[in-house]
Amino acid sequence: MANNGIEKLAVDTVKALAMDAVQKANSGHPGMPMGMAEIAVTLWGRFLKVDPTVPDWPDRDRFVLSNGHGSMLLYSMLHLCGFPLTMDDLKSFRQWGSHTAGRPEIDQKLGIEMTTGPLGQGFATGVGMAIAETHLRARLGEDLVNHRTFGFVSDGDLMEGVSAEAGSLAGRFALGRLIYLYDDNDISIDGSTDITFGEDVAKRFQAQGWHTQDIDGHDLDAIDQAIEAAINLEDRPSLVICHTHIAHGAPNAQDTAASHGSPLGDEEIALAKEAMGYPLEPAFHVEPEIYEFFETATGWGKEERTKWDKRLESAGEDKRELWNQLHSPAPVELKGPGFAVGEKMATRSASGKLFAEIAEKRPGFLGGSADLVASTKTVIDSSRRYSAADPSARDIPFGVREHSMGCITNGLAVHGGLKPYAATFFVFSDYMRPAVRLSALMSAPSVWVWTHDSVFLGEDGPTHQPIEHLPSLRAMPNLWMVRPADANETLAAWEIALDRNDGPVALLLTRQDVPTLETDPAGVKKGGYVLRVGGDVTLIATGSELHVAVDAANVLDDEGISARVVSLPCWELFFEQDEQYRSGVLGSAPRVAVEAASPFGWERLVGLDGLILGIDHFGESAPDTVIAEKLGFTGPAIAARVRDHLSK
Numbered sequence: 001m002a003n004n005g006i007e008k009l010a011v012d013t014v015k016a017l018a019m020d021a022v023q024k025a026n027s028g029h030p031g032m033p034m035g036m037a038e039i040a041v042t043l044w045g046r047f048l049k050v051d052p053t054v055p056d057w058p059d060r061d062r063f064v065l066s067n068g069h070g071s072m073l074l075y076s077m078l079h080l081c082g083f084p085l086t087m088d089d090l091k092s093f094r095q096w097g098s099h100t101a102g103r104p105e106i107d108q109k110l111g112i113e114m115t116t117g118p119l120g121q122g123f124a125t126g127v128g129m130a131i132a133e134t135h136l137r138a139r140l141g142e143d144l145v146n147h148r149t150f151g152f153v154s155d156g157d158l159m160e161g162v163s164a165e166a167g168s169l170a171g172r173f174a175l176g177r178l179i180y181l182y183d184d185n186d187i188s189i190d191g192s193t194d195i196t197f198g199e200d201v202a203k204r205f206q207a208q209g210w211h212t213q214d215i216d217g218h219d220l221d222a223i224d225q226a227i228e229a230a231i232n233l234e235d236r237p238s239l240v241i242c243h244t245h246i247a248h249g250a251p252n253a254q255d256t257a258a259s260h261g262s263p264l265g266d267e268e269i270a271l272a273k274e275a276m277g278y279p280l281e282p283a284f285h286v287e288p289e290i291y292e293f294f295e296t297a298t299g300w301g302k303e304e305r306t307k308w309d310k311r312l313e314s315a316g317e318d319k320r321e322l323w324n325q326l327h328s329p330a331p332v333e334l335k336g337p338g339f340a341v342g343e344k345m346a347t348r349s350a351s352g353k354l355f356a357e358i359a360e361k362r363p364g365f366l367g368g369s370a371d372l373v374a375s376t377k378t379v380i381d382s383s384r385r386y387s388a389a390d391p392s393a394r395d396i397p398f399g400v401r402e403h404s405m406g407c408i409t410n411g412l413a414v415h416g417g418l419k420p421y422a423a424t425f426f427v428f429s430d431y432m433r434p435a436v437r438l439s440a441l442m443s444a445p446s447v448w449v450w451t452h453d454s455v456f457l458g459e460d461g462p463t464h465q466p467i468e469h470l471p472s473l474r475a476m477p478n479l480w481m482v483r484p485a486d487a488n489e490t491l492a493a494w495e496i497a498l499d500r501n502d503g504p505v506a507l508l509l510t511r512q513d514v515p516t517l518e519t520d521p522a523g524v525k526k527g528g529y530v531l532r533v534g535g536d537v538t539l540i541a542t543g544s545e546l547h548v549a550v551d552a553a554n555v556l557d558d559e560g561i562s563a564r565v566v567s568l569p570c571w572e573l574f575f576e577q578d579e580q581y582r583s584g585v586l587g588s589a590p591r592v593a594v595e596a597a598s599p600f601g602w603e604r605l606v607g608l609d610g611l612i613l614g615i616d617h618f619g620e621s622a623p624d625t626v627i628a629e630k631l632g633f634t635g636p637a638i639a640a641r642v643r644d645h646l647s648k
């Protein structure tokens with residue numbers, strides 16, 4: 001490689017910036033940026049297709065930093081390459097209000113694609129980005145979609161189980177444009193990885209269908225050749241195992257676990273800079289020729305972007321229209337098949353009946369289930385499944401892999417151009433939770449479809465019956481939980497999910513049939529509304545408990561108690577309404593909440609003196625009607641408890 005001289009200086013600059021920024025912040029992770037500096041300089045300097053002046057150009061190569069603790073490496077590369085991240089940003093690393101948080105997660109306007117704090121998430125999310133690329137390339141053609149997904153991963157990422165799930169699927173789908181560079185430094189926080197991580201990583205990935213290479217991660221030429229080879233091989237994903245030294249170049253800190261997450265100290269920094277012949281003062285020093293080097297190095301990306309702009313402009317009308325529908329989708333109005341009042345239908349079935357229409361009206365809609373499609377009723381086109389041979393198919397078979405399904409869905413969502421969903425039983429949301437949390441934190445427009453949403457799934461018993469899931473996920477900021485009561489509320493719930501572009505929406509759907517009521521889709525969009533008027537008591541219900549609350553209200557009516565029934569499918573949207581609307585809906589009569597889940601949190605709506613009819617224990621195996629009888633979720637049983645409450 002002709003550029004070794006200047007590249008060596010670039011490597012030293014990256015190491016020096018990491019040492020200085022972590023020292024100034026007095027916290028952070030210098031070890032990884034120093035250990036992966038050669039790899040980063042080679043990737044960004046020679047291979048990554050990006051235009052720093054348009055960081056979110058849709059056809060850019062994606063770069064995922066799964067070992068996000070090494071964020072100073074990414075910040076340095078972005079700054080040196082000319083992304084809108086200034087030297088002042090580097091100097092305010094980890095500080096309040098800065099663009100350079102300890103772990104940035106996502107900021108695509110700055111070039112931060114997706115960087116994970118929770119190890120393993122980036123690995124699996126990158127698989128979703130790579131799937132997105134194959135899918136969109138198959139539909140839009142190589143002239144508009146033609147990029148790769150690169151990622152840095154660490155020992156911790158590969159120890160996390162989710163990387164095994166996602167690696168398996170990446171191999172199965174033969175994602176040939178997915179290239180991960182593994183920082184194999186034999187160190188994690190507790191010391192040598194010998195203690196905990198002894199498997200043959202190359203064999204593990206080969207067994208999953210990956211191409212692997214083993215290289216010296218500090219040898220610029222070896223890195224260059226390995227990335228080149230990985231790029232040229234398009235029939236399998238690639239793992240480049242880079243043997244590295246953590247805190248490379250720091251004479252005493254190198255190869256120590258301590259260098260993972262502590263500042264090196266002024267003395268050690270001076271020794272390291274001295275050893276590499278780098279100016280000791282001032283801190284944050286960058287030679288002007290380094291900026292020039294990276295400007296030249298990323299110049300081809302700029303040219304590619306300009307050419308791409310022209311290709312989009314001159315693309316045929318059909319293709320342009322599809323591009324626009326994918327990237328700037330209009331709100332979707334669903335007609336549905338016409339769900340008649342009185343008709344009984346599980347809300348998962350009502351949802352299933354909308355899929356063809358959703359897919360037609362929202363071309364970016366795609367997704368799948370974790371081996372439960374027949375139960376979740378989430379099928380777009382039963383004749384085709386996404387695979388290496390058919391990447392434009394929109395039904396993605398995730399296999400029994402809830403956690404990576406969540407991450408991959410986030411990857412599809414943050415890639416751009418797509419509106420992904422992932423489906424399974426609500427109780428298994430536990431297995432997806434880290435990904436759901438990141439969807440909320442990253443404002444990713446993922447749709448979580450969770451069916452079998454209560455004890456009324458019946459005979460499968462307590463392991464399958466969600467209890468605490470509703471309140472615990474309601475506690476998650478920025479996640480909308482929508483639990484429709486019938487087929488028409490389900491239609492409105494889907495419209496909500498499809499129209500939200502700045503965050504995730506979860507749909508909680510029943511296994512069991514529920515009657516179609518006189519529900520109000522417009523009210524669903526406000527989170528809650530009055531279904532039945534009444535002045536003596538307000539019954540507030542969600543999902544499959546709404547019709548039971550109506551039954552209870554009818555019983556109470558016969559006894560001279562006038563009960564209002566409020567449908568409250570989405571707390572988050574309801575709390576967004578103004579006070580006048582909310583108090584108008586809830587009224588001033590005593591309030592009763594009816595929901596077949598942990599009662600936790602309903603005090604917010606019914607007050608401390610209100611009555612909460614929930615379930616504060618695990619479920620039972622029995623037919624749903626028996627469970628309803630035994631747990632008191634029938635009209636007469638609820639009416640009796642309300643009467644009791646009012647008479648106190």
Ligand SMILES: Cc1ncc(C[n+]2csc(CCOP(=O)(O)OP(=O)(O)O)c2C)c(N)n1
Nearest residue numbers: 032117118119154155156157187188189260
């Ligand atoms: C899910 C999760 N668990 C634990 C942590 C805390 N943590 C951060 S880095 C790390 C391991 C460090 O080892 P490695 O991944 O090899 O990174 P290196 O020290 O080599 O940079 C751990 C346990 C985390 N970020 N995410």
Ligand SMILES: [Mg+2]
Nearest residue numbers: 155185187188
């Ligand atoms: Mg390590």
